[in-house]
Amino acid sequence: MEPYKETIGAWLLADLDAPRPQRHSVRRIVARIEEEFGEAIPYPTVRDFVAARRKEIAAQAGAPMEAFVTRHNALGADAEVDFGDVYVDIAGRRTRCYLFAFRQACSDKAMHRISWSCGQ
Known part of the structure; x- marks a missing residue:
């Protein structure tokens, strides 16, 4: 070498x-x-x-060095939430439903719920 x-x-x-x-x-x-x-x-x-x-x-x-950014998430305090449309086939008929997605930032555990209405 x-x-x-x-x-x-x-x-x-x-x-x-x-x-x-x-x-x-x-x-x-x-x-x-x-x-x-x-x-x-x-x-x-x-x-x-x-x-x-x-x-x-x-x-x-003097060039910038590549680095990692460490995220510090507080236990039970930080999460991400998203909403979206989901189409489901029920009895051969395509039906529009609504998706709620929740992800805890610290543990990366997720919960998803699909409902018929937006809760209005």
Whole structure:
């Protein structure tokens, strides 16, 4: 891996200016090393190096780093509700009914109810 670290670093640095679909994936880097240098380097070795090197390059360039946003939902306090139309076949006849969907954000448990009327 040592002889290719500078080359891979140059590819990753050039990727900062490339659109996301054109950036080097680990699989593409492994294939490109094999094509250009005739050396078969194991995927996990390249993956670990690329993950660390991408962070270093992004930090040096001041590029935004990808991150996960953690949602903190209070137990029993946060939920999502939605309504919609549902068509049900009853005795061979298509009937319009109404769907109520409720999902608790913390536990991801859901409840669905279908009724004949909107409750007016």
